[in-house]
Amino acid sequence: MTTQDLIPEIPSLLDTRLEAALRHRIDRKTKPLGALGRLETLMLRLGLILGTETPTLEDPQLMVFAADHGLAAHGVSAYPSDVTWQMVENFLAGGAAVSVLARQHGLTLSVVDAGVRHTFQPRPGLLIAKIAMGSADMLAGPAMSTEECATAVAAGKTLLQKRPGNVLLLGEMGIGNTSAASLLLARLGGYPLTDCVGRGTGLDDTQLRHKLDVLTRAMQRHPRANEPLAALAALGGLEIAMMVGAVLQAAVERRVIVVDGFITGAAVLVAAKLRPAVLERCVFAHRSHESGHRLMLETLRADPLLDLGLRLGEGSGAALAWPLLASACKVLAEMASFDTAGVSDKH
Numbered sequence: 001m002t003t004q005d006l007i008p009e010i011p012s013l014l015d016t017r018l019e020a021a022l023r024h025r026i027d028r029k030t031k032p033l034g035a036l037g038r039l040e041t042l043m044l045r046l047g048l049i050l051g052t053e054t055p056t057l058e059d060p061q062l063m064v065f066a067a068d069h070g071l072a073a074h075g076v077s078a079y080p081s082d083v084t085w086q087m088v089e090n091f092l093a094g095g096a097a098v099s100v101l102a103r104q105h106g107l108t109l110s111v112v113d114a115g116v117r118h119t120f121q122p123r124p125g126l127l128i129a130k131i132a133m134g135s136a137d138m139l140a141g142p143a144m145s146t147e148e149c150a151t152a153v154a155a156g157k158t159l160l161q162k163r164p165g166n167v168l169l170l171g172e173m174g175i176g177n178t179s180a181a182s183l184l185l186a187r188l189g190g191y192p193l194t195d196c197v198g199r200g201t202g203l204d205d206t207q208l209r210h211k212l213d214v215l216t217r218a219m220q221r222h223p224r225a226n227e228p229l230a231a232l233a234a235l236g237g238l239e240i241a242m243m244v245g246a247v248l249q250a251a252v253e254r255r256v257i258v259v260d261g262f263i264t265g266a267a268v269l270v271a272a273k274l275r276p277a278v279l280e281r282c283v284f285a286h287r288s289h290e291s292g293h294r295l296m297l298e299t300l301r302a303d304p305l306l307d308l309g310l311r312l313g314e315g316s317g318a319a320l321a322w323p324l325l326a327s328a329c330k331v332l333a334e335m336a337s338f339d340t341a342g343v344s345d346k347h
């Protein structure tokens with residue numbers, strides 16, 4: 001499969017007529033001009049993505065992409081790799097944070113086994129798309145072969161195609177994946193690693209220094225992995241690669257993409273380096289407590305909706321931001337204008 005086949009074209013959403021109509025509609029609502037603040041920016045974005053002055057959100061899909069990481073054997077996380085499969089069980093049993101939030105908000109939760117080091121029993125809500133029993137140790141070679149990486153991206157596209165609705169909320173699970181996300185940010189953003197690495201699940205100072213040392217060696221091991229797909233294969237992870245495919249396909253289909261935290265942000269970064277117009281389809285849910293996330297958001301020119309000090313992942317931030325998207329659509333559709341309500345406009 002050529003890169004051309006794997007990575008679809010994604011046109012810009014630029015539509016000056018629709019944008020003007022949306023701005024007019026928002027400005028004529030019964031409120032001081034601009035008074036709904038960033039909710040107005042959100043209304044505009046949702047209208048542009050869905051191509052209408054009255055967008056409606058249908059059958060939102062929260063997909064949690066899960067995989068293990070070979071690098072985790074080097075002690076870059078505060079928790080053992082087994083937590084990945086155990087949390088997948090927890091998601092499916094309905095007991096994880098994201099399970100509760102998805103239930104509360106009526107989001108369809110599916111868990112994707114992109115490469116967890118465990119064999120799951122098939123059951124509803126679990127999409128088995130396993131590429132390998134975890135990624136390889138990137139200090140010894142690439143995390144994924146070029147073929148594995150391409151297969152993961154393609155699988156992400158196919159999975160998304162089969163899901164209904166017009167909104168994708170991204171989530172992930174994979175012990176060690178803040179390391180992969182940090183490496184992708186450093187390599188694709190051209191930043192010093194120290195600005196990109198954080199405590200993940202809760203490393204202390206000594207453990208953080210060790211993580212930085214391991215990640216420095218990973219960068220040195222792959223000096224030529226500079227292109228997005230090469231960096232993804234060498235330094236990424238199976239769940240991140242699968243999210244890249246899902247994001248590209250969601251963008252092709254003009255779905256709203258709700259981006260969670262640092263790791264889902266890394267997948268969007270790779271996708272945006274390949275196809276910049278992906279970013280026009282994204283809503284950034286929150287600013288994570290993970291220290292590299294600020295730089296990640298700056299790189300993506302993102303202005304996230306929430307800042308709750310979350311450092312969980314799973315799609316928990318995306319689920320928490322969901323009611324704001326729902327409100328934006330409701331207000332755009334139902335709030336009266338100065339003309340219809342007979343309210344006097346400003347002098």
Ligand SMILES: Cc1cc2ncn([C@H]3O[C@H](COP(=O)(O)O)[C@@H](O)[C@H]3O)c2cc1C
Nearest residue numbers: 077079172173174175176177178200201313
């Ligand atoms: C119980 C538990 C539940 C989680 N849910 C998400 N993560 C989060 O932590 C991991 C990334 O951090 P690091 O790179 O430090 O391993 C990912 O699995 C992420 O989704 C969890 C982590 C744990 C321990």
Ligand SMILES: O=C(O)c1cccnc1
Nearest residue numbers: 261262288290311312313
């Ligand atoms: O921002 C995130 O998504 C995040 C941060 C720490 C641990 N897991 C996820």
